[in-house]
Amino acid sequence: MKKVLSIALLLCFCCLGAVAQELSLSKGWKFKQGDSLQWASTQLNDSNWNSIDVARDWESQGFANYDGFGWYRLHVVIPTSLKESSYLKDSLRLELHNVDDNDEVYLNGKLIGKYGGSGTDIKESKYGPRTYLIAANNPAILWDKENVIAIRIFDTGGAGGLYGDKFSISMNDVMDYVNINTDGDFSYGPKSSLGKSVKLVTTGNYNYKGKLNFKVTDPETGSVIYEKTNDADFAAGKPFTYTFTIGELQKKSYDISYTFTDEASGTKISKTESTPYVLTPYPSSRPKINGADVFGARPGNPFLYRIPATGKAPLAYKAEGLPDGLNLDAVTGIITGTVNTKGDYPVTLTVSNSIGSRTKQFTISIGDNIGLTPALGWNSWNAWGLSVDDKKVRISAKAMADKLASHGWAYINIDDGWEADNRRADGEIATNSKFPDMKALADYVHGLGLKIGIYSSPGPRTCGGYLGSWQHEDQDAKTYGDWGIDYLKYDWCSYSEVTAKNPTLADMKKPYQVMRSALDKINRDIMFSFCQYGMGKVWEWGAEVGGNSWRTTGDIQDTWQSMSGIGFGQAAAAPYAQPGHFNDPDMLVVGKVGWGPNLHNTRLTYDEQYTHISLWCLQAVPLLIGCDMSRLDKFTLNLLTNDEVLAIDQDALGKSALPVIKKDGYEVWIKEMKDGSKAIGIFNKSDKYQTISLNREEAGIAGYKRIRDVWQQKYIINSGPDFKTSVAPHGVMLVRAYK
Structure with a gap:
C-alpha cells in the first residue's frame, strides 16, 4: 500500500548528528489493538500488552491484515542532563521515524501533538516522519522521573504502526534548523576524480560562524585519504557553499564526512555520505541487441514491441520470420500489428550501423x-506520489525512450492520483484536471514504442482517497482498453471496508478474480499487477487467479533496513516465480525519490544500490524505477543500463534465485539460467568489508569453472575449489558461472 508522505514539523529530518545528548526510544515499547483514550493514562497497567519492535510494522509482528486503531506505550525516564547539556534549553523534541498512517501523541496523559501538524481527522492518511516540540517548562514533562509516552495510531490499510530507524528524545538545538545539503550530483572528472558542491543552510534566525571539517576515508582500510578544515559562516537566506574535488579513486565507495562546529555554542552537526563508483562499461559503438529472448502477446490483440539495441546512431532494424499481421519500422525498430494465430514464432532480429551489424534469435509467443519475463519500467509513486500529472509522465516517457529503452525498459506506469472526484453520469471513470486527455497521453507513450500503465483499487477508494473500481470493474476495464492502457496495478486499500473483517483466502482472491474476468473481456493485453502486500501467501495462488505479478511485501523505503529486510526475505515466495507470473517485492528506490512533490537523493549508499538492483534481478521480479526520470545522474543511469545484469532478471526460464548459504554477516543467492549457467549474488550484510570464500561444492557449482563479474562485464581469473572475493559493507559481488 502506498501512503501520502507528510512533512515533519520544523526539522529537516535528514540532518542528524548534533553533539547534544539524545535519548533513544527504540526499545521497550508495548502494543495493543483497539482504541480507548484511557490507554493514554499513566495509571494504566500495560504489563499484559504485547511487546513490539518499532523497527518493523505491526503486520509483520503477529497482527497480519490488521487495519484500524492500535496503541503504543513506552515508560522512559527523561533526565535533566538533556537540558543541561543543551545550548538552547527551551523545548524538548520527540522524533518518530514513521507513523503509518496517522497519530495522536500523549505524554503522561496530556495530548502533545497530532496528525504530524496537519489535518483534522486521525482517520486521514498522514503517513511519514514526525517531530514534535514540547516546551521545557510544560508540566506534562516529569524531569528525572518515569514518563509514559502513549501513541494512538490509525492505519488506513496495508502496513501499519510505528516503524523505522530513529525514535528519540532530545532538546531543541541550535543545529535543529541547519541542513547540510548534499543533494547535488557528483561530477566525474579525469583520472577517476569526483567533485561536488555541498551547502550549509538554515531556516532559523541564528547567525552561524565556525569551522567546516571535510574528511574522506577509505572504509576498507580505515585510512583517511584527505582532510581539510575551512572557515564557514551562514544565515537564513545566505548559505555557505563548499566545493571539492578528489582524484585517483579506485572502483569502490569512499566515506565522506562533513562536520560543522558553531563557534559561539560549541555545538556540531555532521553528515556522512559515500562516493559513487561506476562499474558498467560504456556501451560500444558497435550494434548490440539487448532485452529478453521472448515476448508474449494474445491472439487478436494489438501488438507493440520496441527492439532494444545500442550502438552508434543511426541504427537500422530488420526482422525475419515475423508472423502474419506484424510490421517493423526499420528506422525506429518498433514492431506493431496483430497476430490472430496462436504459436511460437522464431524471429531473427538484425541491427546495423556504419560499423557493423548484429543478429539475435528472438521468439514471439502468441x-x-x-x-x-518481468516488466521493466517506471512507476510514478516513489517520486511524485499524488502530485503526478500529465507533464511529469510525458517527461518520464521521453527520458525512458532516449536513455533506457535501448536496454529493454518499456513501461511508463501512472500510480494513484489521476482519478476525478466523481464518476460521469453513466458511471464511467474520468480523469482529473492533472490528466486532461488520458488517451492522448497513451498515444504519445505508444508513439515512443513504450507501454503505459495505470492504477486502481478494488475498493471504493484508492490509498490516496481517489475513486476505486468497486462495483465498476467491467466498466473500468473497458475504459482502460479504450484509452490504450497496457498495465494495471490493483491496490487492496479500501477493499478492507467492503469485505470480511478477517478475510478468508476466498475473500482475498475475489477482487482480483473479478477484475481478471473484466480484463479478459476487452481486446487488449493488460498486464495485471496485484498489490495486496503478500496477504494469504499470494505467491501460492497469484498465478491461478491470473496475476502477472503480485506484491509479496509492504511498501519499500529508501533505507538499508527496509530494502534488505524485503530483499532477503523472499525465500518463501521464490519457488513460485514462473514465466508470466512473478513475485513483486516493490519498486526500486534508486535515484531521486521522495513520494512527491519534494525529492531527495536516495538514502541508500552506492554499495546498497548495487545490492538492491542485483538482488531484485536475481529474484526475477518486476523492475519499476521509482525516481525522477528527468534527473537521472550518471551513477543511476549506470545502474539501470547494465545489459548483463538486466539479462539475469529477464532470463526466459523465469526462475528466482534461492539462498543457498546464510552465514553470519553474509548470504549467497543462486539463480538457474536457461543456458545452464548460474547467476550468483554474494552479499555482505555486515557493516564492514568482508573477504567471503565461496566453496564450489558447498554452493552446488562444482563443475562451473568460468566466473564472470557481471557488473564489470569481465571474466575473473580464479582456480581451486574456492572462489574468494572482498565485498564492501552492504555490498555485493554479482557473478555468472559457466561450465
Whole structure:
C-alpha cells in the first residue's frame, strides 16, 4: 500500500548528528489493538500488552491484515542532563521515524501533538516522519522521573504502526534548523576524480560562524585519504557553499564526512555520505541487441514491441520470420500489428550501423500467457506520489525512450492520483484536471514504442482517497482498453471496508478474480499487477487467479533496513516465480525519490544500490524505477543500463534465485539460467568489508569453472575449489558461472 508522505514539523529530518545528548526510544515499547483514550493514562497497567519492535510494522509482528486503531506505550525516564547539556534549553523534541498512517501523541496523559501538524481527522492518511516540540517548562514533562509516552495510531490499510530507524528524545538545538545539503550530483572528472558542491543552510534566525571539517576515508582500510578544515559562516537566506574535488579513486565507495562546529555554542552537526563508483562499461559503438529472448502477446490483440539495441546512431532494424499481421519500422525498430494465430514464432532480429551489424534469435509467443519475463519500467509513486500529472509522465516517457529503452525498459506506469472526484453520469471513470486527455497521453507513450500503465483499487477508494473500481470493474476495464492502457496495478486499500473483517483466502482472491474476468473481456493485453502486500501467501495462488505479478511485501523505503529486510526475505515466495507470473517485492528506490512533490537523493549508499538492483534481478521480479526520470545522474543511469545484469532478471526460464548459504554477516543467492549457467549474488550484510570464500561444492557449482563479474562485464581469473572475493559493507559481488 502506498501512503501520502507528510512533512515533519520544523526539522529537516535528514540532518542528524548534533553533539547534544539524545535519548533513544527504540526499545521497550508495548502494543495493543483497539482504541480507548484511557490507554493514554499513566495509571494504566500495560504489563499484559504485547511487546513490539518499532523497527518493523505491526503486520509483520503477529497482527497480519490488521487495519484500524492500535496503541503504543513506552515508560522512559527523561533526565535533566538533556537540558543541561543543551545550548538552547527551551523545548524538548520527540522524533518518530514513521507513523503509518496517522497519530495522536500523549505524554503522561496530556495530548502533545497530532496528525504530524496537519489535518483534522486521525482517520486521514498522514503517513511519514514526525517531530514534535514540547516546551521545557510544560508540566506534562516529569524531569528525572518515569514518563509514559502513549501513541494512538490509525492505519488506513496495508502496513501499519510505528516503524523505522530513529525514535528519540532530545532538546531543541541550535543545529535543529541547519541542513547540510548534499543533494547535488557528483561530477566525474579525469583520472577517476569526483567533485561536488555541498551547502550549509538554515531556516532559523541564528547567525552561524565556525569551522567546516571535510574528511574522506577509505572504509576498507580505515585510512583517511584527505582532510581539510575551512572557515564557514551562514544565515537564513545566505548559505555557505563548499566545493571539492578528489582524484585517483579506485572502483569502490569512499566515506565522506562533513562536520560543522558553531563557534559561539560549541555545538556540531555532521553528515556522512559515500562516493559513487561506476562499474558498467560504456556501451560500444558497435550494434548490440539487448532485452529478453521472448515476448508474449494474445491472439487478436494489438501488438507493440520496441527492439532494444545500442550502438552508434543511426541504427537500422530488420526482422525475419515475423508472423502474419506484424510490421517493423526499420528506422525506429518498433514492431506493431496483430497476430490472430496462436504459436511460437522464431524471429531473427538484425541491427546495423556504419560499423557493423548484429543478429539475435528472438521468439514471439502468441497465446494465453503474456508478461513472459518481468516488466521493466517506471512507476510514478516513489517520486511524485499524488502530485503526478500529465507533464511529469510525458517527461518520464521521453527520458525512458532516449536513455533506457535501448536496454529493454518499456513501461511508463501512472500510480494513484489521476482519478476525478466523481464518476460521469453513466458511471464511467474520468480523469482529473492533472490528466486532461488520458488517451492522448497513451498515444504519445505508444508513439515512443513504450507501454503505459495505470492504477486502481478494488475498493471504493484508492490509498490516496481517489475513486476505486468497486462495483465498476467491467466498466473500468473497458475504459482502460479504450484509452490504450497496457498495465494495471490493483491496490487492496479500501477493499478492507467492503469485505470480511478477517478475510478468508476466498475473500482475498475475489477482487482480483473479478477484475481478471473484466480484463479478459476487452481486446487488449493488460498486464495485471496485484498489490495486496503478500496477504494469504499470494505467491501460492497469484498465478491461478491470473496475476502477472503480485506484491509479496509492504511498501519499500529508501533505507538499508527496509530494502534488505524485503530483499532477503523472499525465500518463501521464490519457488513460485514462473514465466508470466512473478513475485513483486516493490519498486526500486534508486535515484531521486521522495513520494512527491519534494525529492531527495536516495538514502541508500552506492554499495546498497548495487545490492538492491542485483538482488531484485536475481529474484526475477518486476523492475519499476521509482525516481525522477528527468534527473537521472550518471551513477543511476549506470545502474539501470547494465545489459548483463538486466539479462539475469529477464532470463526466459523465469526462475528466482534461492539462498543457498546464510552465514553470519553474509548470504549467497543462486539463480538457474536457461543456458545452464548460474547467476550468483554474494552479499555482505555486515557493516564492514568482508573477504567471503565461496566453496564450489558447498554452493552446488562444482563443475562451473568460468566466473564472470557481471557488473564489470569481465571474466575473473580464479582456480581451486574456492572462489574468494572482498565485498564492501552492504555490498555485493554479482557473478555468472559457466561450465
